[in-house]
Amino acid sequence: MRPLPRRLAFVAVLAMTLMIPGSAAAFPLTNCTLEITSLDIDGNVLDSATGGAADATQDDPFIVDWDGDVLWSGTTGDQVIKNNSWHVDVFGFPTPLRGGDPNDAGETDGQDRYDVSASAPFRLTGLFFVSGEMTGEGGSCTGSGWFKIAGDAVGTVPFFLAIALIILGAILIAVAARGGWLPGLVGGLLFGVGVAGLLVGFATLPIGSLTVPLTILLGILIGALSAMLGRSRTRAVGQA
DSSP, X not given: OOHHHHXXXXXXXXXXXXXXXXXXXXXXXXSSEEEEEEEOTTSOEEEEEETTSSOSOSSSOEEEOTTSEEEEEEEOTTOOOXXXXXXXXXXXXXXXXXXXXXXXXXXXXXXXXXXXXXXXXXXXXXEEEEEEEEEEETEEEEEEEEXXXXXXXXXXXXXXXXXXXXXXXXXXXXXXXTTXXXXXXXXXXXXXXXXXXXXXXXXXXXXXXXXXHHHHHHHHHHHHHHHHHHHHHHHHHHHO
């Protein structure tokens, strides 16, 4: 498989599945096309989606089996994108999935199979919003959408990690109540990340793609408020 089609499809596969409000009516893909199909561990078809169709929304996400594969085929159409760079974001946050390619051969299309479990060192479940972009000389391709990795979040590494972050964050927030800004901010961050992780794992995102960043922000604000109240209480005691 040559570099450009692989980059295009990988960006689009992930990008089709997180940055549009939850009830968006379609899987948006700009300046390129993509068709994807997910297979379970036995090779049976689970789901399919097409760029521009009413697919990969929060209400009807693209279903993926962690132990299965995703088949894709895509093209940049009339665009020959050379010296390109690409990136994938999750809930608006940058990820290590980024890179570039000169595309000296001028390729515009391709197809391949993507092994889902190869994307992380441990099992993931839950609802995710992904966005991505590839730009370069000759054009660009952008996309976003929702995907759901099937399975029960309870018992997975992310589940236990989220619980640990919530507990540690709550402890630091309690410490901050005595007047410490650093434990308050760090504790609030950890608490927010932990809660956001559980919401993703249990596919409960009440305000769509904004749920994760706003939950983290709320956690930080709670930690800051705890520290602020603690410092005010300390001053009051000192002046008494």
